[in-house]
Amino acid sequence: AKSKGKNTFHTFTEELFLTVHAREKTKRALQFALEHAEFELYYQPQLKGERLVGVEALLRWNSASLGSVRPDEFIALAEDTGLIFPIGQWVLEQACRQAAIWKEAGRPLRIAVNISPRQFAHPEFLSQVMNCLRINNLPGDLLEIELTERLVIQDLQAAAAKIKQLLHIGVKVSLDDFGAGHSSISYLMTLPVSALKIDRNFVRNAERSKSGQQMIQAITAIAQAMDVHVVAEGVETEAQLTLVSSLGCEVVQGFLLSRPITVEQLERWRLENH
Ligand code: C2E
Ligand code: CA
Ligand code: CA
Ligand code: CA
Helix, strand or coil: CCCCHHHHHHHHHHHHHCCHHHHHHHHHHHHHHHHCCCEEEEEEEEEECCEEEEEEEEEEEEECCCEEECHHHHHHHHHHHCCHHHHHHHHHHHHHHHHHHHHHCCCCCCEEEECCHHHHHCCCHHHHHHHHHHHCCCCHHHEEEEEEHHHHHHCHHHHHHHHHHHHHCCCEEEEEEECCCCCCHHHHCCCCCCEEEECHHHHHHHHHCHHHHHHHHHHHHHHHHHCCEEEECCCCCHHHHHHHHHCCCCEECCCCCCCCECHHHHHHHHHHHC
16 A cells, blocks of 8 residues: 555555554554654744744654655554654654754754643653753753643643743743634633644635634734734745734744755755745
């Protein structure tokens, strides 16, 4: 089922993922990936006006046995099997190392890292973060942690306490896919996060409907009340950029500005754009 060009993901999902056999196969492939350095981090620029304010690290897996597999296809399995712990650890280490390289080169840039619920809930998570910062001699404010509502809702008190500790060491925390879940807004508002990231679907809907626009306005109003930034994700067109900006989103991320790219491509991008 591999190496069929454009249909690879489709075939992969349908034929393989739904069976136990496939899960076993993917699990073994994930283990292999960790041991054979098949993972890579790509970085997607986040802009405030013309200014590059950070990048989001996005995991890419080029598997010897399965071909290229997108995170949406394997993160869930990694969480189920517990492999998310070593994978998440690798992502965190890699991101901190890269942030340190940029800082030492005199071009500091904050890296946002996606943290899965299980990884965040792990009792060692905080010391993991602190170790990564210390080993790389990296100030906390060059690291951002992206959490999803799903995670936070499970245990709000515990999440809030952990977020406070992260903020205490300077690490930024943002709420990803904001508005996409079903969590109570008043709950979320008690969290001491630094930013809300508006789910890509809202950006798309805003272009099509008045109620879509009102949704974004509502989120920016919440952000203002919480005194945090808003990041609009998945901006693909100039029209969307104009719209989300007019609705109060300061920071923007999306294919219009740049796709997720390699470190080398990002270096070039920075030279050309800044
Ligand atoms: P996410 O955190 O919401 O990341 C944004 C996703 O939207 C990325 O997909 C990105 O490539 C995509 N994207 C960005 N701009 C645009 C745009 O303008 N249009 C469209 N159509 N898409 C855009 P990606 O890289 O496939 O990642 C999917 C999800 O996998 C992420 O969603 C995140 O939840 C998860 N993920 C990715 N990397 C990691 C990781 O290192 N650890 C964990 N735990 N999860 C990860
Ligand atoms: Ca994210
Ligand atoms: Ca998101
Ligand atoms: Ca998402």
